[in-house]
Amino acid sequence: MPASITLQNVHLDLPIFDVSAISLKKRVLRMGRRNRIAEDNTGVVVVRAIDDLSIKLESGDRLGLIGHNGAGKSTLLRVMAGIYPPSSGTVDVQGKSVPLLDIALGMDDQSTGRQNIRLRGLLLGMTDAEIKRKTEDIAEFTELGDYLDLPLRTYSSGMRVRLAFAISTAVEADILLLDEVLGVGDASFQEKANKRLQDLHARAEIVVLAIHSSDTIRKTCNKVLWMERGKLRMFGGVEDVVNAYDEAMNPPQT
Numbered sequence: 001m002p003a004s005i006t007l008q009n010v011h012l013d014l015p016i017f018d019v020s021a022i023s024l025k026k027r028v029l030r031m032g033r034r035n036r037i038a039e040d041n042t043g044v045v046v047v048r049a050i051d052d053l054s055i056k057l058e059s060g061d062r063l064g065l066i067g068h069n070g071a072g073k074s075t076l077l078r079v080m081a082g083i084y085p086p087s088s089g090t091v092d093v094q095g096k097s098v099p100l101l102d103i104a105l106g107m108d109d110q111s112t113g114r115q116n117i118r119l120r121g122l123l124l125g126m127t128d129a130e131i132k133r134k135t136e137d138i139a140e141f142t143e144l145g146d147y148l149d150l151p152l153r154t155y156s157s158g159m160r161v162r163l164a165f166a167i168s169t170a171v172e173a174d175i176l177l178l179d180e181v182l183g184v185g186d187a188s189f190q191e192k193a194n195k196r197l198q199d200l201h202a203r204a205e206i207v208v209l210a211i212h213s214s215d216t217i218r219k220t221c222n223k224v225l226w227m228e229r230g231k232l233r234m235f236g237g238v239e240d241v242v243n244a245y246d247e248a249m250n251p252p253q254t
């Protein structure tokens, strides 16, 4: 069955947990509708992160998500990944999706690099046999050598990212969900990482990426979704949407 993603009238309200103090709650609520903040019917203050979004993606689609900070791009990726179930509406995803979002999620500080390859691999839905088959390739990609036999707590943050990236990108995915803020170490590793991402892109049936660069979108995508305050502002072909977005961001001087 070909991969697809279908979202119908999706709303997502994210609760803001630390506003139980009455005065703070009042203040937050005063930020009001413009900031998509409201009280739900149980009295919990929520941000409407996704607001009535419907979209359909099919095999072959490369979708770029654009919009201001806080527009809802990362949240939408999490909805597509099944990390956030929608508050209302439906999300139907056919195919195995791999989110390259929180790539270090599920890694354990006390376990060695090799043990973490297995842990994170299982979490990403790899089978034991698949993990065994891929461990050496993952290990080699990290260039971490003997460090792989030491606990993760002895790693620098760059070393952690190398390991997390190598594992996450070893999974075979029909659908690839990517957040652009995927800083992956120093310049030489970044180059290797980009090459690996391009291979993954090429193999995946559907790719969705949140991104701020119009150039990358023009190079990699066939469709663009412009989000504004949780809503679909424009959805369509790359040129139309990117041009309208660029124009809105830099209105012509009169």
Ligand SMILES: Nc1ncnc2c1ncn2[C@@H]1O[C@H](COP(=O)(O)OP(=O)(O)OP(=O)(O)O)[C@@H](O)[C@H]1O
Residues within 6 Å of the ligand: 014, 015, 016, 047, 048, 049, 067, 068, 069, 070, 071, 072, 073, 074, 075, 076, 210
């Ligand atoms: N865990 C959370 N709890 C409450 N509100 C959240 C949470 N995560 C995001 N939000 C809110 O949801 C909205 C959408 O945020 P999101 O991170 O999806 O935006 P974005 O378009 O990815 O922004 P950026 O370009 O800055 O990464 C924002 O108003 C944000 O404040």
